[in-house]
Amino acid sequence: MALLSVDELTVxxxxxxxxxxxxxxxxxxxxxxGQVVGLVGESGCxxxxxxxxxxxxLPSRGVKTGGRADFDGTDLLTLSPKGMRDLRGSQMxxxxxxxxxxxxxxxxxxxxxxxxxxxxxxxxxxxxxREAASLLERVGIPDPTRRLKEYPHxxxxxxxxxxxxxxxxxxxxxxxxxxxxxxxxxVTIQAQILELLKELVDEEGTALLMITHDLGVVAGLCDQVNxxxxxxVVESAERRELFDAPTHPYANxxxxxxxxxxxxxxxxxxxxxxxxxxxxxxxxxxxxxxRCDHYTLECLQGTPALGEPRKPGHQVRCVNPVxxxxxxxxxxxALPEPDxxxxxxxxxxxxxxxxxxxxxxxxxxxxxxAEKEAGA
Amino acid sequence: MLxxxxxxxxxxxxxxxxxxxxxxxxxxxxxxxxxxxxLGERATEADRARxxxxxxxxxxxxVQYGRFLKRLSExxxxxxxxxxxxxxxxxxxxFPATVExxxxxxxxxxxxxxxxxxxxxxxxxxxxxxxxxSGSLLGICIPVFFLAFLLKAVFAVQLGWFPSFGRQxxxxxxxxxxxxxxxxxxLTGEFDAAWDAAMHLVLPALALASIPLAIITRMTRASxxxxxxxxxxxxxxxxxxxxxxxxxxHVLRNALLPIVTAVGLLTGGxxxxxxxxxxxxxxxxxxxxxxxAIDERDYPVLVGFIMFIAAAYVVINLLVDLAYxxxxxxxxxx
Numbered sequence: 001m002a003l004l005s006v007d008e009l010t011v012x013x014x015x016x017x018x019x020x021x022x023x024x025x026x027x028x029x030x031x032x033x034g035q036v037v038g039l040v041g042e043s044g045c046x047x048x049x050x051x052x053x054x055x056x057x058l059p060s061r062g063v064k065t066g067g068r069a070d071f072d073g074t075d076l077l078t079l080s081p082k083g084m085r086d087l088r089g090s091q092m093x094x095x096x097x098x099x100x101x102x103x104x105x106x107x108x109x110x111x112x113x114x115x116x117x118x119x120x121x122x123x124x125x126x127x128x129x130r131e132a133a134s135l136l137e138r139v140g141i142p143d144p145t146r147r148l149k150e151y152p153h154x155x156x157x158x159x160x161x162x163x164x165x166x167x168x169x170x171x172x173x174x175x176x177x178x179x180x181x182x183x184x185x186x187v188t189i190q191a192q193i194l195e196l197l198k199e200l201v202d203e204e205g206t207a208l209l210m211i212t213h214d215l216g217v218v219a220g221l222c223d224q225v226n227x228x229x230x231x232x233v234v235e236s237a238e239r240r241e242l243f244d245a246p247t248h249p250y251a252n253x254x255x256x257x258x259x260x261x262x263x264x265x266x267x268x269x270x271x272x273x274x275x276x277x278x279x280x281x282x283x284x285x286x287x288x289x290x291r292c293d294h295y296t297l298e299c300l301q302g303t304p305a306l307g308e309p310r311k312p313g314h315q316v317r318c319v320n321p322v323x324x325x326x327x328x329x330x331x332x333x334a335l336p337e338p339d340x341x342x343x344x345x346x347x348x349x350x351x352x353x354x355x356x357x358x359x360x361x362x363x364x365x366x367x368x369x370a371e372k373e374a375g376a
Numbered sequence: 377m378l379x380x381x382x383x384x385x386x387x388x389x390x391x392x393x394x395x396x397x398x399x400x401x402x403x404x405x406x407x408x409x410x411x412x413x414x415l416g417e418r419a420t421e422a423d424r425a426r427x428x429x430x431x432x433x434x435x436x437x438x439v440q441y442g443r444f445l446k447r448l449s450e451x452x453x454x455x456x457x458x459x460x461x462x463x464x465x466x467x468x469x470x471f472p473a474t475v476e477x478x479x480x481x482x483x484x485x486x487x488x489x490x491x492x493x494x495x496x497x498x499x500x501x502x503x504x505x506x507x508x509x510s511g512s513l514l515g516i517c518i519p520v521f522f523l524a525f526l527l528k529a530v531f532a533v534q535l536g537w538f539p540s541f542g543r544q545x546x547x548x549x550x551x552x553x554x555x556x557x558x559x560x561x562x563l564t565g566e567f568d569a570a571w572d573a574a575m576h577l578v579l580p581a582l583a584l585a586s587i588p589l590a591i592i593t594r595m596t597r598a599s600x601x602x603x604x605x606x607x608x609x610x611x612x613x614x615x616x617x618x619x620x621x622x623x624x625x626h627v628l629r630n631a632l633l634p635i636v637t638a639v640g641l642l643t644g645g646x647x648x649x650x651x652x653x654x655x656x657x658x659x660x661x662x663x664x665x666x667x668x669a670i671d672e673r674d675y676p677v678l679v680g681f682i683m684f685i686a687a688a689y690v691v692i693n694l695l696v697d698l699a700y701x702x703x704x705x706x707x708x709x710x
Contacts, residue, residue, distance in 0.1 A: 055614055057610055057613055057614060084616075085616045085617075085618070086616060087616065088613070088614055088615065088616035089614065089615040089616035089617070090616060093614065093615075094614045096607060096610070096611060096614075098607060101606065101607040101608065102607040102608055102610070102611045103608055103611065104608040104611075104612070104625070104626050104629075104630070105608070105630070105704070105705070105706060106629055106630055106633075106703060106704050106705060106706075107625060107626070107629070108705075111625075115615070115617060115621060115625070116615045116616075116617070119615065119616060119617050119618065119621070120616065151705040151706070153705070153706050164611070167611075167615060
């Protein structure tokens with residue numbers, strides 16, 4: 001059984017005098033021990049809300065959750081606040097997007113690391129400080145004893161994210177959720193942080209749920225990828241399978257929108273047209289239909305079911321999947337060649353040094369995020 | 377740190393000099409004067425001239441200012457024209473009462489306002505929040521002297537729970553050490569005197585606390601609401617920390633920053649704002665003394681008082697800056 005098994009998760013924001021807003025409308029996916037699972041989609045697709053729901057960090061008022069999220073057999077959605085407090089930080093931990101605003105500006109780094117050791121591992125005083133220093137050292141922060149006494153504003157952006165990662169892995173959690181951990185960093189630092197995450201996951205066998213809109217990150221890191229659209233998984237496949245044969249028109253369009261350094265010059269960008277606001281309710285049909293080039297009247301007859309039109313394990317929620325070889329509908333130049341696609345063949349079973357090189361390539365090479373392209 | 381303190385204290389000198397020049401020009405322009413005020417309506421021109429000559433008011437204003445500076449360099453503020461006593465003595469007699477009242481009011485405002493604002497923010501929209509928000513609006517709107525009368529009428533006159541005027545009951549005299557009667561009573565072990573003085577403080581302190589209390593409540597509420605939405609609070613929650621640690625270390629500490637500034641400004645305002653409350657409760661502090669000084673055109677007392685308030689503002693602001701740098705490492709002075 002999977003370490004984390006999310007089944008038909010729904011999150012609805014209810015406000016007095018406002019219409020209920022469904023941010024997540026039935027998301028299902030699994031994360032196995034030691035696996036890196038990507039949750040990909042543009043802004044507003046519900047990926048961050050999903051992660052906050054799993055961590056129990058959504059506000060208690062004005063939010064309704066449904067479905068199940070079994071973590072090692074315990075349903076996270078019905079667990080008591082006390083129970084969640086015990087799990088958070090020890091069994092499951094989270095890394096956030098903006099490392100500066102995610103650190104308390106008036107508390108020394110050392111205290112922010114040791115407080116989690118005190119809470120879950122009962123460590124205090126000198127022992128906690130030594131452990132904190134070794135944690136900082138492990139995530140690649142030089143001169144850790146000095147850094148412990150410093151405040152977040154005295155650290156560089158990459159250093160801050162490393163410190164946050166140190167806090168997240170302080171109690172050797174079994175599940176790590178990273179919500180766009182590299183978005184606020186510049187590209188060279190992005191590559192270093194991804195490399196660090198990959199290292200930690202490989203060494204500890206930690207499961208990693210990677211939330212991102214950056215397909216380069218997915219290519220460099222993930223084993224399994226779930227593409228989210230308007231609060232539902234529209235395509236779920238192994239990374240190589242997804243990059244080789246994106247079958248949902250949305251996933252297909254996202255991959256097709258990535259400009260390539262080795263493509264011909266002067267090629268216009270190929271964005272997914274429209275924006276996430278051009279949507280219909282899933283109950284009425286496919287939410288992507290208004291932006292889709294392949295849509296037919298059948299798309300508007302209720303929620304499309306998940307099917308496996310290509311091969312077992314490659315799930316697609318579409319009545320008109322893109323089934324031609326490679327990524328049909330994409331121009332040859334814009335298509336990531338299976339063998340050249342960022343990271344598709346190198347990471348995975350190979351050594352981490354090669355993986356690191358690919359990640360850098362992925363982070364730099366995509367030169368812009370799927371989100372930006374899609375919204376353009 | 378020490379350099380900052382010294383520099384800021386040195387800044388006091390030009391501030392006070394500039395202020396005193398303005399004061400002398402202003403007082404010189406005022407109609408009437410101490411002589412007219414002392415002699416009343418039927419004074420003759422000759423009497424007035426004699427008194428003015430005695431007080432040195434017949435001299436040109438720059439000569440008067442020069443004398444003032446010379447005396448000031450010897451820490452002598454001159455002699456009150458009302459009482460004939462040195463201004464300095466009058467101040468040391470009257471100020472402890474005002475400071476005791478102001479500090480008590482500030483303690484009430486902080487001790488009630490910060491928790492009230494905090495819990496109002498945590499339970500946003502609850503009856504507590506609604507009460508705190510509307511109550512603070514009322515607190516700002518009600519004039520202090522009216523509230524003082526109201527408190528006195530209800531709790532002193534009708535219910536008789538508290539004394540209605542003065543600083544202590546005659547007959548229960550604390551041995552005076554600092555001039556702060558509650559503190560004196562505690563220091564000398566005369567607990568009945570301390571209790572008596574505290575009871576006398578309650579109503580005037582409550583009346584004086586109303587505006588700072590309202591402002592502190594609102595600021596705390598707004599500040600806590602803002603901090604609760606910060607990413608680092610979510611990070612703290614994601615670490616599974618206990619509620620106490622999240623609230624104390626991560627929420628309250630950040631939320632207090634703007635409140636420290638507000639407390640500093642409000643404290644300065646309390647010193648000068650105590651005038652009305654003191655006269656309602658016949659509290660005998662600097663307030664009532666200044667009120668008569670204005671009526672009587674007691675220039676030395678007025679100049680001394682205004683300069684003292686100015687100095688107090690500078691010192692309080694310095695304390696605020698020091699407190700700020702203790703809480704927030706980003707503004708820490710090296």
